[in-house]
Amino acid sequence: MFGDLMGMMGKLRETQEKVKATKKRLDSVTLKETGPGGDVEVVLTANREIREIHLADHLLNDKEHLVDALVIALNQALEKAGQVHDAELSAVAREGMPNIPGLDSFLK
Structure with a gap:
């Protein structure tokens, strides 16, 4: 019994340790998302850290359109990064967890 527990x-x-290593690796995984019309491009890591934002020059003269395009592009980018982040960490966690009934639904 104690052997199983210690194992x-x-x-x-x-x-x-694998989760920590995966989080560190996700800092180097970059994703790119383009907003509506290609006016905004956001580059971020899978850990949801924004690295770059590129804007079309014409947006600098239209604050309302700029804000709308940024919000859309950032939300899309964060959603995509969150999916990659969660999938990677879930895979590592499932691999290392003991077979406990109901654990899969808890990890989702």
């Missing part, structure tokens, strides 16, 4: 604890520690 499980070791596996959980190993999984924690």
Whole structure:
């Protein structure tokens, strides 16, 4: 019994280290999202850190359109980054977790 418990604890520690390594790796995974009409481009990491924003010059003269395009592009980019981030971390967590009934639904 204690051997199983010790083995499980070791596996959980190993999984924690893999999660940390995955989070660090996701800092180097970049995603690019373009807003409506291609007027805004957002580059961010899979950890949801914005790296670059590119704007079409004509947006600088139209504040309302600029704000709308930025909000749309940023929301789309953050959604995409969140999906990649969550999928990667879920895969690592599932790999290292013991087979406990109902755990899969808890991790989603």
